[in-house]
Amino acid sequence: MRFTxxxxxxxxxxxxxxxxxSLYMIIGDCDETFNxxxxxxxxxxxxxxxxxxxxxxxxxxxxxxxxxxxxxxxxLQLLDLTPLHVFYGLRIVALGGFTSFVEMxxxxxxxxxxxxxxxxxxxxxxxxxxxxxxxxxxxxSSLALQTTLLANTFIFKSVxxxxxxxxxxxGCLLKAIAWYLIGGLLGWPFALxxxxxxxxxxxxxxxxxxxxSVILVEIGLILASLVAVITLIDSYYLQxxxxxxxxxxxxxxxxxxxxxxxxxGVEPVSxxxxxxxxxxxxxxxxxxxxxxxxxxITVNARKFSLLVSVQLVIxxxxxFSQPHKEERxxxxxxxxxxxxxxxxxxxxxxxxxxxxxxVVYVVTQFGFIxxxxxxxxxxxxxxxxxxxxxLQIYEAVSQLPSSVEQVNVCTGKEWYHFPNSFHLPLNYxxxxxxxxxxxxxxxxxxxxxINIIESTTFVPLHMNNQNKFEADxxxxxxxxxxxxxxxxxxxxxxLITPDLSVVDEVNWRVLQCKKIINPxxxxxxxxxxxxxxxxxxTIIPYKVDYMDLCLLQRKRQEEEV
Numbered sequence: 001m002r003f004t005x006x007x008x009x010x011x012x013x014x015x016x017x018x019x020x021x022s023l024y025m026i027i028g029d030c031d032e033t034f035n036x037x038x039x040x041x042x043x044x045x046x047x048x049x050x051x052x053x054x055x056x057x058x059x060x061x062x063x064x065x066x067x068x069x070x071x072x073x074x075x076l077q078l079l080d081l082t083p084l085h086v087f088y089g090l091r092i093v094a095l096g097g098f099t100s101f102v103e104m105x106x107x108x109x110x111x112x113x114x115x116x117x118x119x120x121x122x123x124x125x126x127x128x129x130x131x132x133x134x135x136x137x138x139x140x141s142s143l144a145l146q147t148t149l150l151a152n153t154f155i156f157k158s159v160x161x162x163x164x165x166x167x168x169x170x171g172c173l174l175k176a177i178a179w180y181l182i183g184g185l186l187g188w189p190f191a192l193x194x195x196x197x198x199x200x201x202x203x204x205x206x207x208x209x210x211x212x213s214v215i216l217v218e219i220g221l222i223l224a225s226l227v228a229v230i231t232l233i234d235s236y237y238l239q240x241x242x243x244x245x246x247x248x249x250x251x252x253x254x255x256x257x258x259x260x261x262x263x264x265g266v267e268p269v270s271x272x273x274x275x276x277x278x279x280x281x282x283x284x285x286x287x288x289x290x291x292x293x294x295x296x297i298t299v300n301a302r303k304f305s306l307l308v309s310v311q312l313v314i315x316x317x318x319x320f321s322q323p324h325k326e327e328r329x330x331x332x333x334x335x336x337x338x339x340x341x342x343x344x345x346x347x348x349x350x351x352x353x354x355x356x357x358x359v360v361y362v363v364t365q366f367g368f369i370x371x372x373x374x375x376x377x378x379x380x381x382x383x384x385x386x387x388x389x390x391l392q393i394y395e396a397v398s399q400l401p402s403s404v405e406q407v408n409v410c411t412g413k414e415w416y417h418f419p420n421s422f423h424l425p426l427n428y429x430x431x432x433x434x435x436x437x438x439x440x441x442x443x444x445x446x447x448x449x450i451n452i453i454e455s456t457t458f459v460p461l462h463m464n465n466q467n468k469f470e471a472d473x474x475x476x477x478x479x480x481x482x483x484x485x486x487x488x489x490x491x492x493x494x495l496i497t498p499d500l501s502v503v504d505e506v507n508w509r510v511l512q513c514k515k516i517i518n519p520x521x522x523x524x525x526x527x528x529x530x531x532x533x534x535x536x537x538t539i540i541p542y543k544v545d546y547m548d549l550c551l552l553q554r555k556r557q558e559e560e561v
Contacts, residue, residue, distance in 0.1 A: 001108060010107075010119060014100055014126035021132045021380075022096035023088065026387045028133055029328055030416040034442045036138040037087075037420035040066050042445045042455060044073045045083060048421045049430060049442040052463040056456075060251050062244040063456065064233040065140055065186055069094050084398040087422035091136050099135035099142075102149040103335070109153050113160055113301060116350065121342035123369070127376040128338055130279030133383070134331040144191035144332035147183030151176040152308065152336070155198055159303040170211040173202050178222050183332070185226045189245040190252075191332050193318060197310040201303075237456040251465070258466045261324035271325045272316075278529070280337060281375050287312075287337045290344035297347050305343055312336050381531035389516035389549040390414075393484055394423035396512045396551055400482075402426035410480035413491055414549065415441065418484075433483075434474045436492050440464060441473035480554065483508070487548040488518060496550050506555070513550040521545025 003011070027033055038048035043066060053061040069090055076089040103125055110118035125131055134142055158172035180195030205211045231243050252261050276284050291312050294305035315333045319325070345368070353361045397409055407428045411418060412435030421430060432441050446458035462470040477483075477493060485495045494503055502508050517523070526532060527544040536542075 001111070003111075004115070007111070007115070007119060007122075010122045010126065011104065014103060014122060017126050017132060017380075018096040018100040018135060019092065021136045022091040024384050024388060024391075025133050025136050025380075026383055026391065027137075027419050028383075028387070029137070029139070029326070030418075031326075031328070032137055032139050033418060033420050035061055036066065036140075037422065038442070039063070039445070040069055040073065040090075040138070041083075041421040043070045043452060044077060044086070045421070046452065046455070047429065047447050048445050050445040050460060051442045052440060052465055054445075054456075055463045056238050056240070056459050057463065058247070058251075058465055059234070059238055059242050059244060060247045062186075062230065062234055063237040064230040064244070065143070067233060069138065082398070083422045083424070084395065087420065090138070095138060095142070096136040099131070099146055102146050102153070106149055106153045106156070106335075106339075109156055109161075113156075114346065117342060117346040120346045120349075121339055124283060124338040124342050124345070124372070125335060127373055128280065128283070128334070129376055129379045129383075130276075130331075130334045131338070132376075132380050134328070134334050137328070137331070139328055139331065140186075140188035141191070141328045141331040143187035144183040144194075145334055147179045147187065148191070148194055148311075148332050149335045151179035151183070151195070151198070152311075152339070154179065155307055156301070156304050159201075159307070160301050166211055169205070170215055173198065173205070173211065174215055174218055174222075177202065177219055181219075181223055181226055185223075185230055185245055188332070189249050190318070193314055194311050194332060196314060197307045201307065237453065239453060239457045255465075261322075263467050264324060266323035267325040269320050272320055272330060275327050276330065276337070278379070279334070280341075281372070281379075283341045283372065284337065286344045287341035290340035294340060294343045294347075298343060301343075308336055308339055308343075312340060375530070378530040378532070382529065385531050386517040386544065386546075389514035390417040391419050392514045393512065393549050393551050394419050397428070397482065397484075398423045398425060400425055400428070403428070407481045408475070408479055409482045409484065410475065410477070411484040412493055413437065414484055414486055417549070431475045431480065432473055433477050433480065433493060438469050439467045440470055443470075443473050482511075482554070483552045485550055485552060486516065487513075487550065488520070495552055496548070498547065500548060500550070502552065508552045509555055511551045511553050513548040515546040516549045518545045518547040521547070 034049055034051050035053060038050070039054060039061070042048040043063075051061070052058060072094045073086055073090055076086045081089060103122065107118050107122045110121055134145055154172045154176035158169050158176065161168075176198055177195060180192060180198070184190075184192035184195065202211070202215065206213050206215065227243065230245070231241070234242050234244050251259065255261075280287065291309040295302055295309060298305045312333055315330075319329050349361070349365060352364050402425045405427065408431045409424065409428055410431045410433050412433045415432050415435070415437065418430060424430065429444070440463070443460050443463065445455045446460070448454040462472050464470070483495055485491070485493075487496050487498045487500060489498060495508060496502055496510065500510060500513060502510060522543065522545050524541055524543040526540060527542050532540050532542040
């Protein structure tokens with residue numbers, strides 16, 4: 001397929017944004033670290049922190065989900081890359097790279113229908129803030145984001161390009177449903193809800209005799225194959241018969257007293273509205289309007305627009321009504337939000353072009369593109385500028401010399417900012433010290449002497465599914481060789497002060513510090529939301545209070561390590 005110069009530019013824009021996110025985007029959710037990067041580190045390097053979800057007693061996290069990333073990581077290891085480079089290689093290839101691939105796939109198919117729609121969608125998804133962090137996250141909801149994109153690509157091919165061609169329509173619908181099943185069973189079970197509209201549409205097509213009913217048998221075979229593979233992998237690692245997606249649903253939907261997701265906090269509906277506005281800005285209202293009007297303003301793609309809108313309504317209906325809310329729960333519909341907005345924008349711009357003078361069309365289009373682009377860049381830069389210190393500090397840890405003895409890198413109140421053990425050199429281990437946090441901290445995977453099954457089947461002591469503190473997850477400060485701490489006053493323990501003075505100068509010294517936003521600081525609204533270049537701060541009021549995140553070294557270790 002031939003592309004225009006504009007389209008080549010959009011493709012480069014997409015690659016640039018995904019590459020930037022792979023290299024610099026923060027890990028914004030400690031669940032990504034401890035429930036996915038850490039067990040992946042276990043599979044590749046045979047150690048890591050373990051959450052209660054991976055205890056064989058509970059088994060609500062799947063090793064099957066990690067296997068594709070394990071193979072990519074193993075290949076990177078064979079190239080003799082450092083653990084840190086393996087981490088970034090996984091982000092570039094398997095996360096951001098795969099997201100870019102599925103975005104391009106939909107773009108190419110949309111382009112066969114409408115180059116305007118294709119261009120607008122690729123632009124909006126490329127620069128979108130939510131896609132910039134959701135598309136590079138090692139999370140099942142991010143896999144669901146990717147598979148939702150692939151599924152909707154085949155839905156588009158089925159309902160737009162194969163009218164009257166039964167075999168092609170059949171094949172595209174089957175592939176769409178297969179991707180929903182992969183995203184739901186290998187990734188996140190709740191993502192199966194997004195497949196309901198195409199499931200109903202498929203049954204309707206069978207009833208209209210437009211596709212053969214044998215598709216139901218084929219769907220059953222795909223479902224059975226996925227269940228068998230996932231069960232086989234997880235049962236192997238846990239050495240017992242288990243189907244993890246069922247356990248996830250049972251815990252989250254039917255958890256008993258003191259269990260279930262609500263124990264980790266509840267939020268009002270405004271939480272998602274504010275979060276979506278931060279990630280989509282004024283593109284969000286366009287998407288919301290599109291949900292209502294797109295099925296009526298698209299001619300040859302009416303069914304596709306309707307299916308996109310229904311998916312968004314179902315997802316928001318389910319998750320807006322749940323008490324426990326997290327940003328990552330909305331990841332699977334991020335591409336659908338930009339798609340709904342792109343359909344709307346494409347139609348609006350076509351109207352402006354046909355009804356108003358050309359100069360109005362040019363100014364309107366340029367104004368919209370430049371505003372979206374600038375706000376997105378400033379928002380993404382704001383996230384990196386204000387929150388990237390943990391990645392930078394632990395990169396310094398990764399450059400420390402390896403040791404024949406175990407070296408403890410400790411942290412207290414900054415425990416949730418730990419990126420992952422790929423940042424730890426050989427024989428370095430993360431440890432926690434008591435900091436006033438009263439929930440359950442991760443423990444340590446049992447380190448295998450022979451094979452990995454020793455670790456995955458080992459039942460750790462003092463784990464619970466009620467987020468209750470367990471004292472064995474922390475160590476005394478005197479067992480720490482290095483310490484990562486912030487300079488906020490009143491912290492426990494307080495090793496460093498706001499002026500970067502070491503409280504205990506006899507035992508500790510500062511190796512490196514990086515600024516990070518102070519959650520209790522005084523910021524203005526612009527400072528919290530957007531990065532303003534220094535040259536513009538005399539014009540635009542900008543205030544952000546920072547603290548320092550520092551790496552400290554115990555002095556008695558200087559000659560030993």
